Amino acid sequence: MFEFRSRTRDLNLWSRITVPERLTIDQKVILCFYWIVFGTTCILAFKLGPTAPPFSTFVFLVGIYAIPIVLIYLRTPLPIVKGLLLTSTALGVLIIIDPFEPELYGYDSFNLLNDWVFYLNYDITIETFVSLSEERPFFFQFSNIIYRLLDIVLVDLLHIYDRIDPLTVAKYIPLLSVFTPYLFYVALSKFTNARRALVVAFGFASVRTFLLIESQFINEMFGLFLFVLLLTLVPRIESRNVSVAVLGALGVALAGTHHFAASVATGFFGLWLGVSLLSTSSLPYRVPYLPRFLPNPTRRRAPIRNLAIATIAIGVVNLYFFSYIQTGMSIDLVNAFINRLLLDGSTGGATGNIGSGVGGEGNTVRTLLSSYGAILVLGLLAAINAATILTSYDNAVWETAWVVYNGILSVAYVLFLVIGRLVWLDPSRFLVFLLPFLLGVAIHALGEYRFHVTEWGASDIQIGSLIVILLVVTQTAAIPSYVLETDPSTSAIGESHNTVQHLSASDWLQTTGTKPVVSWEGVVWGVRNGHKIRSFEEFDGDCGDGLYIEWREAAARSLGRSREDVLSQYSVIYSSGDVSLGYCRGPS
Known part of the structure; x- marks a missing residue:
């Protein structure tokens, strides 16, 4: 009727509970310094951007990895350093993702997003998707699961959003990689x-x-x-x-x-x-x-x-x-x-x-x-x-x-x-x-x-x-x-780092014309608004039956060609910031 517990057993149970180690003064000071460096890195990367002093963002980024290593040497309790591993990795990944940039980072990201949006919009079977795209399917299925879960929670249950944008989901799915170094540990x-x-x-x-x-x-x-x-x-x-x-x-x-x-x-x-x-x-x-x-x-x-x-x-x-x-x-x-x-x-x-x-x-x-x-x-x-x-x-x-x-x-x-x-x-x-x-x-x-x-x-x-x-x-x-630094006003050729003006040009053209666009980096045109693309490297200058051509200052610097040279045979129909669009009607 009554249950008597063994006191010895209880004592053994309590003996297995470890009391958290106390931090030394040195450890506390360096830990505080870490959070100061962490906050400063956020300000330099996301707020000041290109106006930050030269090398400053790089130096502080080194600090968010190096300071925890010093804490390991000082024998700081492991749970604290494990937490710093996750926060340091998360900040490094977020700097690359950059919540304040308007688009994805990376040329390949746009290509994969294009395949995934095709998979979502047409609701095809995975077998059909694989045969059409020649892509391996599990990453897209994982992305689908994340997308559907967010749609159920944020749209259907909490009513925070009317719809979930696949681009936003694609932008933050790489946060999964924050856990990869921890798993390696x-x-x-x-x-x-x-x-x-x-x-x-x-x-x-x-x-x-x-x-x-x-x-x-x-x-x-x-x-x-x-x-x-x-x-x-x-x-x-x-x-x-x-x-x-x-x-x-x-x-x-x-x-x-x-x-x-x-x-x-x-x-x-x-x-x-x-x-x-x-x-x-x-x-x-x-x-x-x-x-x-x-x-x-x-x-x-x-x-x-x-x-x-x-x-x-x-x-x-x-x-x-x-x-x-x-x-x-x-x-x-x-x-x-x-x-x-x-x-x-x-x-x-x-x-x-x-x-x-x-x-x-x-x-x-x-x-x-x-x-x-x-x-x-x-x-x-x-x-x-x-x-x-x-x-x-x-x-x-x-x-x-x-x-x-x-x-x-x-x-x-x-x-x-x-x-x-x-x-x-x-x-x-x-x-x-x-x-x-x-x-x-x-x-x-x-x-x-x-x-x-x-x-x-x-x-x-x-x-x-x-x-x-x-x-x-x-x-x-x-x-x-x-x-490293948030700068939506500057293009960078090679990784599809696009300006707001570049994205606006793609949006504007969607309502204006259907002819192909000759571009140095076509993914933003093709993925964002479904424009037909022709590579600039393969373009021989012949308009054919009518083409649009994109001029960007960053691309012109890479090729050593001026705006006048690139658009000499075209009528400029759109210009904003470092982006211009020309149109050639072809031979009359």
Whole structure:
């Protein structure tokens, strides 16, 4: 009738509740300084924009990543630093998304938005959409789910809006990538000290292509998120049924999202599986010298079953898409590779800064940091990775697998950087799939005292923190000023950074004419209002049966042609700000 509780049991329960650590004076001061830097960065990026002092936004952006690393060194309680990881990543991504800019950031974002709006408006089946667009469907299905949920909550239930604009949803869906570095921290903390893993995660959050590419409305953003989510779960799931269901489903979703992310993930988990199998096999011991480099099979290994499920699920579905859905892309990849290697053609070399492929603002300090500085930091990380294998004969399985993966991707990155693109893939696209893993191995190896860093008069966390801060500086230096700072009045050719006047010109033309528009960047015309597009590079000057031509000051600077030259045969019918539209009726 009465229930008596064991007092001993209650005491044991209370003993497991941890009391939050008290912050020291130093930690409190630096934490306050972080929030001051955070607020100042917001003002510089979103309010002052191009009127901010030169370099100021870049310097403060470095601070929102570097200051938490100092707090990690001071042994600040982990929950606080984890929160700072999310806030720093969120601010970095929001600066790229920019709530105060009128449109999406990035050329590819417009193209993907065009495909998604087509999918939404025509309410077609996913099979029909895939066959028409040759796009992988899972990112669009994920976007549909977000769109429908917002429509139900904000329109049907709360009646805040009359309708949900797909462009607005597309602008903020990339906020999902805020959680990617945090997931990488969770994954790495399975194999190394939590503080080292946090330092690496801040480095991940500052990688230039994470900020510039994964903050766009593109399927690679979602593919990278799924890749890191798989990396988090593979070492942790123990149940066979759960691993088959969860890892299999995530693997299929990843392969159905993005071709490059799926290909890299297949190679990564496949190499990890191969190293795991070799470490438990007797065959390598028959090869001279090879056993010296094999890992210790008893140290921090992921379940072979889970690695096999992830590899097979991603690999098989990825192969299916390349073979039956994206056959045009597969043929183009093969042709580009053959053209580059055998016919000595060109698919385009590295663009922008050395080691970046993005950004580039003339011969400035930031350019030197983002090019040669980045190469030096990458070289240092690669050297530590190589030394991890060459100087130690008791590596964990994950270390050896990650080093092999890092080596292969590093060689591919250098090849694309030095001899040009072997296919139409910028070398900078490797960085977000390479740098976090290079950092993970390097910071862990320093922490294991393999390089005797204490003999240099420094701790492993000091050396590791310094390396990551140098990485942060060289990576954020590659972000162009027009991306860091809100400036809707200036165009930037190459990433569809459009002015308000440019968007207004597209809206005006929608009510005026139906002839094609000759444009340097046609996506804003085609996606926003459905205009027919002709590329300026392919335009021979012949009006044909009537064309509109767009002139923009930024485009004219890029091509070295004046407004009068471009519009000499056209009647100017619209002009506002840096945008003019000319119309040619063709031969009379």
